[in-house]
Amino acid sequence: WSVKGGWHRPRVQPYGPLSLDPAAAVLHYGQEVFEGIKAYRHADGSVHTFRPDQNGRRLQRSARRLALPELPVPYFLQSLTELVRADLDWVPAGDDQSLYLRPFMFAKEAFLGVRPAHKVGYYVIASPAAAYFKGGVQPVSIWLSENYARAGKGGTGAAKTGGNYAASLLPQSEAYEQGCDQVVFLDSDGNVEELGGMNVVFVHKDGTLVTPESPSILDGITRNSILQLARDRGHKVEARGVTLAEWRDGVASGDIVEVFACGTAAVVTPIGTLKGASFEDQQPLGDLALSLREELTDIQYGRREDTHGWLYRLDA
Numbered sequence: 001w002s003v004k005g006g007w008h009r010p011r012v013q014p015y016g017p018l019s020l021d022p023a024a025a026v027l028h029y030g031q032e033v034f035e036g037i038k039a040y041r042h043a044d045g046s047v048h049t050f051r052p053d054q055n056g057r058r059l060q061r062s063a064r065r066l067a068l069p070e071l072p073v074p075y076f077l078q079s080l081t082e083l084v085r086a087d088l089d090w091v092p093a094g095d096d097q098s099l100y101l102r103p104f105m106f107a108k109e110a111f112l113g114v115r116p117a118h119k120v121g122y123y124v125i126a127s128p129a130a131a132y133f134k135g136g137v138q139p140v141s142i143w144l145s146e147n148y149a150r151a152g153k154g155g156t157g158a159a160k161t162g163g164n165y166a167a168s169l170l171p172q173s174e175a176y177e178q179g180c181d182q183v184v185f186l187d188s189d190g191n192v193e194e195l196g197g198m199n200v201v202f203v204h205k206d207g208t209l210v211t212p213e214s215p216s217i218l219d220g221i222t223r224n225s226i227l228q229l230a231r232d233r234g235h236k237v238e239a240r241g242v243t244l245a246e247w248r249d250g251v252a253s254g255d256i257v258e259v260f261a262c263g264t265a266a267v268v269t270p271i272g273t274l275k276g277a278s279f280e281d282q283q284p285l286g287d288l289a290l291s292l293r294e295e296l297t298d299i300q301y302g303r304r305e306d307t308h309g310w311l312y313r314l315d316a
């Protein structure tokens with residue numbers, strides 16, 4: 001297809017290694033951004049993705065923060081469509097299965113010296129993904145990272161860029177050593193931020209859903225969608241700073257009745273345990289997380305009407 005504005009030579013090619021100059025800026029300064037998105041096969045065989053315009057716009061915001069060029073959203077959408085249409089058989093059918101798409105952009109220009117690169121590459125890789133939870137959704141246990149942050153005020157936390165994930169790898173292995181599945185980060189004000197790859201939502205006794213807002217959080221598309229579905233059901237929704245004390249006291253007093261995490265990979269998953277260096281709190285489990293999860297996946301897999309116009313057809 002044709003592209004303008006400095007973007008050129010788009011093509012679909014077999015999966016294989018990239019060739020990079022050893023001085024390519026991405027290898028030294030981490031100038032790169034990416035997205036994660038899934039393609040779903042419906043019972044009638046058609047193939048859809050979910051709110052890809054939101055991923056396209058987030059990729060642009062990430063690119064701006066990393067001094068990379070902004071790929072126009074129509075090109076972003078076309079890159080997904082062309083790749084998936086190259087061989088639709090790669091999109092698996094079945095519960096919770098999908099074709100995972102990973103668009104990414106990085107600095108290819110070769111030089112040693114800290115400045116934004118002028119030559120960049122944009123790619124999309126695709127890989128069939130099995131259900132995240134085999135044998136049903138399991139509550140996750142999370143480790144509170146008190147020594148490490150994934151991002152700071154004015155940093156790159158709100159961008160989907162490798163550096164944030166690099167910063168989360170050591171705390172993630174600390175979480176594993178502590179017998180936990182995931183790590184939860186605090187922001188630079190000490191408020192609850194997010195997990196390594198998922199946002200957090202608290203359900204209060206009066207039905208209000210509260211999700212942390214912070215200058216360094218990744219604004220998740222799953223979170224935004226789940227909160228919209230909750231609003232549709234009449235729940236009040238708040239995005240604001242949440243202190244660790246509010247979380248722990250809320251659970252202890254019974255004001256918080258459910259805590260869940262959400263993101264493209266795991267969709268929605270209840271949080272079962274919050275563990276820190278000096279405490280271990282069991283989290284209350286309720287029905288709302290799983291019922292919102294079902295509603296969202298029903299829309300994604302075409303089992304329920306898409307009243308918000310969130311689906312984007314890829315195969316036709």
Ligand code: PMP
Pocket residue numbers: 036194195196197198199218219220221222223262263264265
């Ligand atoms: N936070 C982080 C750090 C993430 O990597 C992700 C996954 N993209 C999310 C939250 C959830 O975002 P989304 O719902 O758009 O997948």
